Amino acid sequence: MKVVILKDAAEVAQYGAQIFIDQINAKANSVLGLATGSTPVALYKELIEANKSGKVSFKDVSSFNLDEYLGLEGTHPQSYRYFMNEQLFDHVDIDKANTQVPPGNDANPIEACKKYEADIVAQGGIDVQLLGIGRNGHIGFNEPSSSLASRTRVKTLTKETIDDNARFFSEGEYQPELSITMGIGTILESKKVVLLATGENKAEAIKQTVEGAISASCPASALQFHQDVVVIVDEAAASQLDDPEFFKYIESQNQALLAKLK
Numbered sequence: 391m392k393v394v395i396l397k398d399a400a401e402v403a404q405y406g407a408q409i410f411i412d413q414i415n416a417k418a419n420s421v422l423g424l425a426t427g428s429t430p431v432a433l434y435k436e437l438i439e440a441n442k443s444g445k446v447s448f449k450d451v452s453s454f455n456l457d458e459y460l461g462l463e464g465t466h467p468q469s470y471r472y473f474m475n476e477q478l479f480d481h482v483d484i485d486k487a488n489t490q491v492p493p494g495n496d497a498n499p500i501e502a503c504k505k506y507e508a509d510i511v512a513q514g515g516i517d518v519q520l521l522g523i524g525r526n527g528h529i530g531f532n533e534p535s536s537s538l539a540s541r542t543r544v545k546t547l548t549k550e551t552i553d554d555n556a557r558f559f560s561e562g563e564y565q566p567e568l569s570i571t572m573g574i575g576t577i578l579e580s581k582k583v584v585l586l587a588t589g590e591n592k593a594e595a596i597k598q599t600v601e602g603a604i605s606a607s608c609p610a611s612a613l614q615f616h617q618d619v620v621v622i623v624d625e626a627a628a629s630q631l632d633d634p635e636f637f638k639y640i641e642s643q644n645q646a647l648l649a650k651l652k
Contacts, residue, residue, distance in 0.1 A: 391614060393600055393621045393637040395628045399432060399588040402622050406586050407436035411446045413518050419450040423519030426470045429586050430520060434478040441482040448484035454510055456530040457571035458494040460544060468558055492570035499570055503542040519580035523587050526550055527595045527608035531571035538612045540573030574612050583619045587627040596623055597630040
């Protein structure tokens with residue numbers, strides 16, 4: 391697990407975006423795993439600017455999103471399909487037919503989950519999976535107690551997650567309590583994982599993810615099993631790590647090595 395500690399959220403977004411740019415430029419038909427929430431928005435803005443300036447093209451890229459609320463049409467302003475269109479897809483040269491978000495409005499969500507898994511396999515698997523992290527350590531909608539081998543499935547949201555997301559819904563508006571989410575096992579099959587976290591409210595979750603025991607009580611801790619994970623955090627999110635200066639030193643050495651190899 392590579393931990394990169396940067397000054398602020400802007401640097402986190404820039405560093406993370408460059409990973410995706412490099413991936414697409416190395417493999418034009420890359421399969422991306424994408425995430426919603428407030429943290430990835432700045433990264434998506436970086437990708438939009440890179441696309442507009444000709445630094446990267448999404449025309450052959452396909453994507454799979456982590457999750458979706460169960461019961462919302464893709465046209466609903468709080469659906470994650472709507473979010474992705476607004477925050478990324480409408481602004482880059484990607485073919486929307488190649489973008490998949492779990493179908494929250496499917497009449498048979500159980501079968502839809504199986505098909506989602508099959509579609510990922512049919513595309514050759516996910517090359518780079520983007521993740522945020524919840525205050526309770528959830529990734530996607532894999533809440534604490536989720537099986538570390540779980541697959542795409544219908545999941546009940548915890549009260550904490552519902553409360554955290556309530557700010558996106560108007561008072562009295564229907565807010566789903568169920569979701570479809572990629573499983574932890576699904577995420578771990580991605581070839582590379584990029585996790586972003588900013589702010590002091592994510593510090594405990596980052597500590598448990600990086601330094602804690604591997605446990606279903608912190609779903610993100612399962613990433614310790616993965617051979618290629620980059621955890622990109624700002625100073626605030628890194629504040630509870632036992633020795634953040636050690637991770638900064640490792641990154642400086644990695645960058646020095648890469649410079650010599652260019």
